[in-house]
Amino acid sequence: MDNESLIQIKGIREGLLINAENGTWDDRKAELLRMVKQKEAFFKGARVCLDVNDTALRVKQITQLCDQLSALNVTLWAILSTSETTVNNARVLALETSLPTKKENKEKNDSNERVENNGEKAVLVNKTLRAGYRVESLDHVIIIGDVNPGAEIVSAGNIIVWGKLKGSAIAGAEGNLKAVICAMELRPTQLRIGEKVFPPQQKKGKTFPEVAYIENNECKIELWNKEKGR
Amino acid sequence: MAASVVTITSGKGGVGKTTTSANLAVALAEDGFKVVCIDGDIGLRNLDVVLGLENRIVYDLVDVVENRCRIRQAMIRDKRLEELYLIPAAQTRDKSAISPSDMVRVCDELRNEVDYIIIDSPAGIERGFRNTIAPADLILVVTNPEVSAVRDADRIIGLVEAEEKGPAKLIINRVNPGLTKRGDMLTPEDVVELLAIELIGVIPDDENVVISTNRGQPIALDPKSKTGQAFKNISKRIQGQSVPFMQLDEKGDFLAKVAGLFRQGGD
Incomplete structure (x- = not known):
């Protein structure tokens, strides 16, 4: 249950905001996928936004996660990050990188x-x-x-x-x-x-x-x- | 020395990836290197046809990946050139039969045995493309001086950059000096200006390419052909030599200008 702390989920106006700021990327991804699978009914059809803090993600890592999530009927529409690499790569994949302003x-x-x-x-x-x-x-x-x-x-x-x-x-x-x-x-x-x-x-x-x-x-x-x- | 893996790709179909792969492999093998070509176009193979090795296929790349044969058994040796081999693609499967990590594994296995591995990429930007760029040390983007081909090349270059495999180098195929001179075709300068990557070769439009392709005799084998020479020049540039760009048009000097253009940009 240690892994619980890797992932926090919040409801926001645009859907779900998932904070996955600490731990290695593989751990976080595994934990996120585990949670989604566990609460399948809750996540079904959800649009999620992922906050990865300063983790630098490569295009391949993002597409992999996108594919795995969409196989579980979850759409990843945005990635928030303070890492320039992640932001640029997310943009390449046409994902949002900021939440809409009020x-x-x-x-x-x-x-x-x-x-x-x-x-x-x-x-x-x-x-x-x-x-x-x-x-x-x-x-x-x-x-x-x-x-x-x-x-x-x-x-x-x-x-x-x-x-x-x-x-x-x-x-x-x-x-x-x-x-x-x-x-x-x-x-x-x-x-x-x-x-x-x-x-x-x-x-x-x-x-x-x-x-x-x-x-x-x-x-x-x-x-x-x-x-x-x- | 460990081999370098050169992937030939384009995005758009029909611009000359397979012809370029075959001729570069021949040119490198003629220079005495041990070269393996891998046909990455699983399901639509044709590098074997262009190299004239179609009737000797027993095992293919998918057999290697799925451990039905050893890599040595799938390497078809060319009869004309001692050190040229082909690993053909499977005809009856599709691109999902192998993964990018399979390609990396196959290439790593070959790296210590050969000097160059030339991979012919399929058209498109999906799985097949991702498979072929995964092991690449150098990516050559082939385009024609046509707006649609250049657009696709631009996209491909962007994807290569995103995969951190860049910078790709550019081959402009089927340049017709007559048409470019009249302003009816994009000039190599136009293409280089838009794509903004280093030019590594310009191949003239030549009907003999069609003839040689149909015969399974790559044009680089013909010592008299100017087009064959253009491919040999690219092979020299891959080896790190600096070869001046050929004059396609006796009177014009636009290729010299192109060379100047990319030198400016490259500094």
């Missing part, structure tokens, strides 16, 4: 002016996103690197790409039409802000840093221009 916060943000978004949280990805990668966040998303065709970014806030944006980007995904998408080179597969889908554009030759936004319910793309005060 509604009230978000509404407060929405009423803010775009210009005054000082001090808000953002997800920083310091590498090129290749095809098949997806970054999803309720915070702003900043990419240092390119976003290749076939990669996707979904953010409830703004999206900033310090590189070429050639994949898909959805800003203001929760309906914030004040969100903007900007990139050093804007040649996206698709752009969306809130529900608005930007018409496809054909660009040849050299491009300059641009920003996409919604004004009077219309999709606009403009050269980055500091005089605009943005």
